[in-house]
Amino acid sequence: MSTTAATTTPAGTFNGTLLDNGQSVYRGIKFATAQRWQHPVDIESYASPVDASEPGFISPQVPGFLEQMLGTDASSMSEDCLHLNIYCPQGASVDSNLPVLFWIHGGAYTNGAGSIAWYDGSRLASKGTVVVSINYRLGPLGFAGSENYGVLDMLSGLRWVNRNIASFGGNPNNVTIFGESAGGSAVVSLMATDAANQLFHKAWSMSPSIGQLRDLPRANELLEEFLGLLDENSLATAAHKTVDEVLEAGTKAAASPSKGFDIFAPTAGGTAVKADLLAAAARCPIPFVVGTNKDENKLWSAFDQDAASAGQSEWEKFTQQQFGDTADTARAVYERYRPNEAARELISAVNTDISFRQRAQELSEQRCVENTPTWMYWFTWETPAFGGILGSCHAIDIPFAFDNLDAPGATMLLGEGAERQAISDRFATEIVHFATHGHPTWQQFNVETRPTLEIGKNTELINDPEAEIRQLFSRK
Template identity: 30%
Template sequence: MSTGPEIATTAGVVRGLVDEELGIRTWRGVPFGADASGPRRFSAPAPVQPWRGVRDATQFGPPAPQPTYSWTDKVIGDEDCLHLDIVRPDHDEQLPVIVYLHGGSFIMGSSHERMLRGYHLSRTVDAVYVSVNFRLGVLGYLDLRTIGEDCVANPAVRDQLLALEWVQDNIAAFGGDPDNVTLMGESAGGSAVTTLMGVPAAVGLFHRAIAQSPPIAMMHSRAQANLWARELVYHMALPRQATLADLRGEDAADLVRAGQSMMWRGGELMHLNSCYAPTIDGSVVPDHPLTLFEAGEQAQVPLLIGTNSDEAGFSKYFYLRTSARSRAALRLLTAFDPDHAPRVLEAYDGATERSQFAELLADALFWSSSVRLATAHARTAPTWMYRFDYAPAALRWLGLGAMHSLELSAIFGDPGASRANGLTRLGGMEGIDELTETMQYHWGEFIRHGRPGPEWPAYGPATDDTPGRATAVFDETPRVVYDPKAAKRRAWEDYRMTDWGNGRPELLEELGLMVSTELGR
C-alpha cells in the first residue's frame, strides 16, 4: 500500500491509502460525529469538531462498546466511535454510492469487520462504498426517557441519520454521486434500512434501499422501552430513583455488561422481546415501519429485500421434546397476537418437529414481516424480493441450510471472511464463484440503475400473465419462483406484528400499560 490522496471534507483534510494490488483507494476511521461519551451519552449525536492540518485516515477507528462473547466478560470499543470507512476503485470517475449499515443483533459489529470492508464489492460493482459505525446496545438502542428527559429515544438511528447527512455533504469529494446513494444493510443493519425508510428526516438522503434479512417486527413498543430502562437500572445495582446523570457517571464497559446480563438472564427472548431495537418514539421514528409502509408513508425509493431459507437453523437443537417445541412456538407468537397465534402455528403443523420449529422461528423473525413490507411497498414503488438457498455441503451434512448472514459471502465476494469459514474450508462450495458473480451483477445493476437485471421480475400482485410475488432464488442454479410458501404467507396475513405485549397482560399491568392501543406511542 502507498499513501492515498488527500481529500478535503467539511471538517478538515483526510489522507488515506492506495492498494495497488487490489486496485482500490480507502480512507479509514473518518469521523462524522463527535465523541458520544460523558454528557453526550444517550443524547443526539453532534457533528465532529473541525481539525487543522491533515488527519491520518489509514487506520480503522474503534468499534462501538460491545461484548466479545468470550469466556471472559471483556468489553471492546470506545464511545468515540462515530466514524466511517470509505472504499472506491483506484480511478477518478464519479460513481454511485453504497452506504452500508452493519448487523449484529443491535449489540455487536463494526464498520470494518473483515467481511464488510467492501474491497471486492466496490471494485466489482464500480461504486464508492461507505461503511458506518454507530452506537450499539445500551448506548444506542435503549429508550431511557422514563429515567430522565435529557436524552433521546433512538441514539443509533440519529447516528445513522448524521452519517447520511455527512455523505450528502462530503461524498462528492471522494468521487461519489450524492444523488445516487443506496442504503444497504443486513440483519440489524437491514432493520436500520427499513426503519430509516420511515423516518421523515431521512427523505432525500438516499435513493435506493437494500434490506437483507431484516428483523422488521423487532421494534420497541412503549411497554418494551419502559421495561428495559427499568431492567438496566436494576442490573447496574443502582437505586430505582437513579438518574441519567448516574448512568452517565458509570463506566461504559459496566453498562455493556449489565446490558448483556439483562438480555440473557431476563428470560424475555422466549417472548421475542429483545433488549435492543429502534423505539417508536412518535418523532424521529413516528410509527412502526409496517404501519408506515401500509399507509404509503415510507420513502418512495426502489427496494430490494429478501431472507435466507434457513435463517434460524441453529434452533433445531433448542428443545429435546416435541411438546416443548410446540409450547415455545405458541409462547413467542402469543406475545404479539394471542388471537391469531394458533392459526400461524397450525400452518407449521404445530412446530413439533425440529425443522418446523426452526422454520417458524425464522419466519417470525425475518420472512413474514419482509413479505408484508414488500407487498406494501410494491403498491407505490418498485420492489424486488429474493431468497438465498445456497449452503456449503458441510452445513447440509449437519442438517443446516442457508443460515443467517450466509449470503454476505456471495454479495461481498469473500467466502474466507464468513463466520462459517471453518465449515466452508471443508469443501462442498461448488458453484459459489458463479453465484457470487450472479448476485454481484444484480446488486450492481440495482445500485447503478435502481433495478436488478431483467432476468429478475419485480415483486407484485398477480396479473393476467404471471401468478405474482416473483422471488429470485439464489442457489447453485438461480431461478425465479412465484409466491413461495403461499399457504404459510396467508396464515401470517392477519397476525399483528406491530404491537408487542398483547399476550402479556400481567406485564402490561405491572408497567401501567393496560391499553394495547397505547403500546406504540
C-alpha cells in the same frame, strides 16, 4: 504491496491506502463526536490531514458468537466509536459520479462493527461504486430509551457522506443504504425518517429483524428495567457509570424474564423515527429490495442442545402454540415442504418464517398497497459446512453480497466449491445494478404473482415460493 492514497474534501485531507486490487480504502474516519446518551455532533472540518490507514474504535460490546468467530478485539473498543470506512476505485474524483453504497452492519443492535473483514467493500468498489461502512453506538449505549442514539449516529454518517463523498468519486445524490439483520431493520427504520429521499435514495434490506423494532411504551418499560439494574433513576444520573457497568446491566437486562429481541433497538415514535414506523416505511417512495434466507434460525438452533432434543411431541406442542386451531394443517404443510427434516428443524423453519420471512412479506405487501417500488429475493444456497446442519442460515449471505468468500471465517462457514463464486457474482452484481439504475434485473414484486428471485444453486425468478406456508400466516 500497498501504498498511500490521499483525497482532499471540503472537510479536509484524508490519507488512506492503495490496495493491490486497484482500489483505495480510507479507514477509521471520525465523522461525529458524542457524549454518552447525547445526540451526535457532526464533524464538519478537520484542522490537519487525517490518517485514515487504520480502523477506528468500535462501540463497546460483549462479542456474540459471530463476532467471536470473526475475531472482534476488545482492545479496539471505545465510546469514541463514530468512525466510517470508504472504499473507492483508485483515481476516483468529483467527476466520477459513482453510486454510493452505505453499509449498516448487523449484530442484534448489540454487536458488530463496520470494519469487520466480511464487510470489506473493495470488490464492490471494483464494480463501479463507492462503499461506505460505519460504526454506530450499540446496546444500551445506542438504544437505551427512546432517543434512538444509534439511529442518530447513522444519520450523522449519512450527512458526512452527503458533504464529502463526491471527493472520493461518489454521487451524493445517488446513495443506497443497505444492511443485514439489525442493519436490515435499521434500513427499514431509516425509511421512516425525514432523511428518506434526502440523504439516501434507495434501500436494500437483507434479513431484516423487523420484530426487534419497538414502540414508545415498550421502550420506556425496558428503560426502567435497565436503570433499575444500574440502581439509577435516569440516563442522566447513570452517565457516571463505567462502560463495564453499563454493559453488564445490559447483559442482565437481556437475560431478564421480560427479555425480548427488542431489548435494545430503534423505537417507533422516538427521536427521528416516525411513530407509524412500518406504515411510514411502506409509504417511503424510494426503490426498495428486501430478502431473507431460507433457514435463518438454524444459525442459533443448530447448536442449541435444547432444540436438538426436540421430538414429535415438542413439534406438536409448538405448532399448537403458534397456529392454534390450524396446527394440524400447519404441521402437514411444513412436513410436505421439508419431508426429510426432523422436529427440531421444522420448529426452526417456523421460527425463521415468524421472525424474518413473513415480516418481510408483510412489508412488501404494504408497499404494494402504497404503490411504492419493491423487489423481493430469497437466498436458498445451503452450506455443507458443519455437516450441513446450518443450511441457508442467517448471515451466510453476507460474504456472497460483498464478494468476500475468502474473508477470515468465511470458508469455515461456507466450505469450498466452484458454485459459490457464481452465486456471489450474481448477488453482488444485482446490488451494484440496483445502486446504479434504481432497480435490480428481476421483476418488481406484486401481490398477485409475488415474483421473487431465488438465489442459490439454481438462481431463477419464481412466483410465490412456498405459497402454502405464506397462506398459513395470512390465516393466523
